Amino acid sequence: MNRFTLTVSAAIARVTESALGPYQSAMIRIGFSGTWLLFLLREFIHRGELYGPDGPWGFDLARQLVDSNGAFTLLLWSDGRVWFEAVYALALLASAALLVGWRTRTMSVLFMVGVLSLQNRSVFMGDGGDNVLHLMAVYLVFTRCGRVWSLDARRERRAAEARARGERVTDRVGPVLWVVLGAALVALTGTGGLDGDPTVPVLLWLVWASLGVWWAVGRWARSDQPRILLDVIGNILHNGALVVIMAEACLIYATAGWYKIQGSRWQDGTAAYYPLQLDYFSPWPFLGDLLTSSGTMVMLVTYGTVIAQVAFPFTLFNRRVKNVLLAVMMLEHAAIAVILGLPFFSLAMIAADAVFLPTPFLRRLGRWTARARVLVFARDGGRGAAATVPEQRSPQSPRPTHVGFEA
Structure with missing residues (x-):
């Protein structure tokens, strides 16, 4: 009985004290955001026919379908060209930002909004790869996918170094981004842009509120207990989302x-x-x-x-x-x-498979990529080739301090 209790306690501690699979979650972040970004860029000249006012699936038909199935899309708020271009630009920018890991928590939400808005506007334009991307875009919102291989990880590392030197670290971009997105949510909610199935709008409001709480606790909490509690909640959501992603991939292949x-x-x-x-x-x-x-x-x-x-x-x-x-x-x-000409379907499936890749291989892949980057961008070829790149390790325990809107 004692042995069983210790095993259960160790399992609970492992799930709550750390975000598991940091390299795997980074791979699926890079894989899916890169796949969607490449697709949007390739179809840029055809965007109006695929998802916009120039397509055969007209605005009225799309509204009738959405009214019957409750799907979420921002493109039915208005049938104007300007609004369509704004949403398409949002999808592009969110994909690029998520790819490089800038403000990944916020960008994962905007990435989901872009994917759902475009795909649900013209549901008959997709294939199996789009269905996988559709699901994974939702799951990514719950992951802490910016712990490694991201601008957020670099920002957090630099902030920790500055605090170690006794410097005060202030995040200005996070609060500004939070206020802007909050104003957009208020405007869309007030004008009916988020009408329909309340699932996605409620999720947007919950994430927005949680980001505000996270920042406020990191800035003004006098003890570490609130920060540790938020870390535990984030880790549980992350680890649960990873399990769902793995189960989804298995279900796809099995069926x-x-x-x-x-x-x-x-x-x-x-x-x-x-x-x-x-x-x-x-x-x-x-x-x-x-x-x-x-x-x-x-x-x-x-x-x-x-x-x-x-x-x-x-x-x-x-x-x-x-x-x-x-x-x-x-x-x-x-x-x-290559043979069947389905690059985006294949990229989506490879990105889903990446969640099962072993951590040692991914760490080696990260070192190889970093060394290749040094060789490519170093001005002095000799010094660049000899340069060593420190490995970016993922934290294995909750961090006691936060400087802004967390990755």
Whole structure:
């Protein structure tokens, strides 16, 4: 009984005292924000046809659908071109800011708003990758995804160094951003821009209020207890969101694999042949012809896809097998991006897979990236090549002080 109690106590302490998977959460932040940003940039010249007033899915049709399903979108507040361009610009800027990790807590919310607003405006424009991005944008709001590999982490590190030197650190950008976003929430709520299903508006108000409380406690609390309590709440939400993200990825692969098993073409090993013969999925016809020229290759790809998807959730119980299968699935998605011409679907799935990547590999990846950056941007080639880059480690215990609107 004592042993069980100690085990439970250790598990509770681990969940509440630290935000687990800091490198994995940073990877999904970078992966999904980068995928959405690249998509918005590629479709910039077609934005009006996809999500705006120039598209076949008109404003009235979109409003009727949203009224029936309660989906959230800011684009139905007005059908004007200026408002559409403003929302599209918001989606672009929020994606870029989240990618580099600037004010990640706030930007994750704006990123979610941008994704939901555009996708729910024209729901028939999306594919499987958009559905994954749609879900993950909501989950990212609850994660502390800026603990490493972000401008927020650098800002926090510099602030800690300044406090160690006895300097006073003041955050001016955070309060200004909080006031501006609060005014925008008041304006949209008062004019009906957030009407419909109250789930997302309530979430926006809760996050806005919590950021204000976090800043106020970090600035004026006389003891460490309120700060520790806020850290515990943030860690629980973060760790719970990571579990949901992992469960969602497993569910996607499991359902896809079991549905494939029921198809006759997947059973006879020929399913991979047919999409490669469609012009819509053949940006490089010679690659498709090369793959389909061998019946054995088609059979291996077909059966291998089904086996990998069905088996993936079960491989999580064995680290080595999981890592091997994870690498295979990422390579498969990369091949889909090139051969079938589905780059954003593949990027979204790779970003979802990144939550399972082992921490030692991600830390090495971070060191390699930092060294490559030094080599590229150093003015003195010799000194740059010899430069050493300190590793950015994630905090494993709650920090007693906060300087602003936390990552």
